[in-house]
Amino acid sequence: MSGRSTDDPAATAAATRREPTEAAVRDRLDRVTDPELDESIVALEYIDEIAIEGETVTVDFTLPTAWCSPAFAWMMATDARDEIETLESVDTATIRLHEHMHETEITEGVNQRQSFAETFPDADGGVAEIRATLDQKARLARQYEAINALTDAGLDPEQIVDLTEPDIELSDESAIVYVRNSAVAVAVSREPIAEYLQKARTVGLYREEEPVFRDPEGEPIDPERFAVVQKRARLASVNMSGQGNICDALNEARRAEDRPPLSELDH
Amino acid sequence: MYQANGEDIFVIDGHVHLWDASKENIKHEGGEQFIQCFYDYHTGFTPEDKQWSLDEYRKYGAERMVEDLFGNAAVDMGIFQPSYLTDFYDEGFNTIDQNGRLAEKYPERFINNGRFDPREGEDGLADLERQKEEYDIEGVKLYTAEWKGDSKGWRLDSEAAFEFLEKCSELGIDKIHAHKGPTIRPLNRDAFDVADVDDAASSFPELEFVVEHVGLPRLDDFCWIAAQEPNVYGGLAVAAPLAVHRPRKFGEIMGELLFWLGEDRLLFGSDYALWNPDWLVETVMDAELTDEQRDEYDVRLDIDTMKKIMGENAAELYDIDIEAKKREFRTDDISEQFGLGDHYGEPAAADD
Secondary structure (H helix, E strand, O other), X not given: OOOOOOOOHHHHHHHHHOOOOXXXXXXXXXXXXXXXXXXXXXXXXXXXXEEEEOOEEEEEEEOOOOOOOHHHHHHHHHHHHHHHHOOOOOOEEEEEEXXXXXXXXXXXXXXXXXOHHHHOOOOOOOOHHHHHHHHHHHHHHHHHHHHHHXXXXXXXXXXXXXXXXXXEEEXXXXXXXXXXXXXXXEEEEHHHHHHHHHHHHHOOOOOOOOOOOEOOOXXXXXXXXXXXXXXXXXXXXXXXXXXXXXXXXXHHHHOOOOOOOHHHOOO | OEXXXXXXXXXXXXXXXXXXXXXXXXXXXXXHHHHHHHHHHHHHOOOHHHOOOHHHHHEOHHHHHHXXXXXXXXXXXXXXXXXXXXXXXXXXXXXXXXXXXXHHHOOXXXXXXXXXXXXXXXXXXXXXXXXXXXXXXXXXXXXXXXXXXXXXXXXXXXXXXXXXXXXHHHHOOOEEEEEOOOOOOOOOOOOOOOHHHHHHHHHOOOOEEEEEHHHOOXXXXXXXXXXXXXXXXXXXXXXXOHHHHOHHHHHHXXXXXXXXXXXXXXXOOOOEOOOOHHHHHHHHHHOOOOHHHHHHXXXXXXXXXXXXXXXXXXXXXOOOOXXXXXXXXXXXXXXXXXXXXXXXXXXXXXXX
């Protein structure tokens, strides 16, 4: 926008349309998760830089390891691009991946709006299926926290497995859950319930009026199997956070001062 | 033998390699990436004063390996698990023949496993027979994510793999160690999938399947499969070194494994030289569950459990008589080299 004088009518029009703020972009990026860890890429500190020029946003990001699955890197890059472009004030989002063994392919492919298969002709299959698998795992891990919150609040398994969306009311601070034909309302903290419902909706787990909590296969939970389903949900949660620990350690290793640079890959 | 509270722990390291990732042996950039990726795992989960340089790490040789494993008696026996990666390394990364040279020098200390790759067809079946004849192998290590030409991997539940499993059964090769864990360049849809083990294990009940690296990052799928298939075991390579900097997470993973598999189907492995048992054994032995974890999982990580995980389970699987081994090790070459004879000496009264 430089070079235009302030009394230029076009510049005035652009100014009133407002540039996106960095906060708005960051807020959008916060909705993008590392699919393997189910955590926000902002919270995980993957974002190196956000540059805004008029209606164009450029985001630079780096993953914990250079060996991070290209399919996962691809999902994060395309999700980041699409989230930012939902902002009305943004025309184009450019995403650049750094220090990854496939940084060039992914950066070019994502910004040229190619598909994963076009970018990686070697790969057998697209990313949709693996994304669905990981979403299911994230859904189950979130269910573990949600059901724990409800159990702690005194609900019993029979009540929990029957809950549908109309039984749950989300407010700013809490989630109100109605049981016994709406005769009793129980308040629990909002976060585990809201996060669970958000992911469950993403994976299209149920229709309205159907139970929101499901076993790992997506079926309503038989109250007799409530305990084992919750144990499997715990396992999903331990797996995700365990992988987070491994990524974390690899990240520290690659950033160590005496680590040989990847650019030495000259074979 | 490792000693804890006056008790001897006979340690069988269920996962060791004698590899060569020297620059001269690398023929594809994948080979360089592979060793660099390993090196990140090494430094990420090794105490700072125990870390190797990348050059040491590329190729350490037989002498050093023997010293690292047995020199301070951290380990009593080791099981070689070859990884060929011949698309990346001229002579292979560590083949049965490379590992075998050392195993044959100390046959009382090493078990030398073979491998197969169903994509090799008839030649592969013939080579499996050769491995049985030359090394009398009892087990194979399988690396389903290995590149080969245009192929980026294979599945254990494929028709071709079943043909090889049948051959294993026929030849009495009944320990199937499948690498299901971290991998680089996992371009194919889901290189981490462990579901293929399920089908293979139920189709071949006479074979024992050891899932190396307990399926990480698919611990959840692995535990669920293992809970239902009695012939599925968990190899702790990669999980074990979490005990270094992330003991709480290690406790959680052990809690899950003990909960779903019990204490009889878990095998310690250092994945040497990824990690060195000369410090790892002690770190794992010192690991404890928090009170909270003990309550949550209702399992124990006490000395009896650890004895099983560190050696007795592998001994059971490979028909190793631990007491006979102890007697043998009073005078074997390794004990003489490192002055360990007394170490395997007569226990005060227990041996009468």
